[in-house]
Amino acid sequence: MLEIQASDVGKAVVLRVGGRMDAETSVEFETTCVGWIDRGAKHLVVDLAGLQYVSSMGLSKFLAVAKALQPKSGSLSLCHLEGVPRQVFEMTRLIQLFPVFDSVEAAVASL
């Protein structure tokens, strides 16, 4: 089960993601992000405070969204990346490819 709540805060779209991001549910994350990008969003800030689990399929969705934003000079920032999700981002060195912040406010302020 994956829960996503999105809000447009002007400089960015903030997506609050909770639950489990596995091979089945991670598609919803990518679809939601691509939907915002198609509507012109350049900067996505993903609040992962409620994320309990992410598998390699979930990781690949983060990567795909970041790749889609790169040619548009956009960004995909991560907030509250903790626990096992943070560990898998570190193991795969994906953490080096994303701006990571302690809070949504800090991520939005950096834009």
Added chain:
Amino acid sequence: MDSDFRRITLPARTDQLGACFAFLNEGSKLAQFGIEDAARLDLLLEELFMNVARHAYPPGQEGSVEVGWAVPRPGELYVQISDWGSRFNPLDRSPHDFSKSLAERPLGGMGIFLIKTIADSLEYQWKEGRNLLSFRYLGAKGSDGAS
């Protein structure tokens, strides 16, 4: 270990992932693993299960996958996953290059790396016409793991 070995046979389809998680969760609880260790175990199983569901059988042919586990002692879980598809050892895949930039980084290839990193031992066998992959998990040091 055989007397305590529990197994389930499922259709090798991606929509069976939830059933697979539920079955493994029983083993995680019996091994007295906490939330973080249970999540790492799910990660291992998902990678292996999805590999079978997507690649073991030709398109259009529905096959089966057997998942089994045993708890040799609290804080240790032995997991085995097997299929009757074409012979394939996923551990033979070449290592992923994680040093690449965002633009050059491929989307795939992280699953097997995570398995090799997280599992405490991994073994592949081709036995009596089936792929048999097994691993042991002993809990992560410094986590909320085995008590």
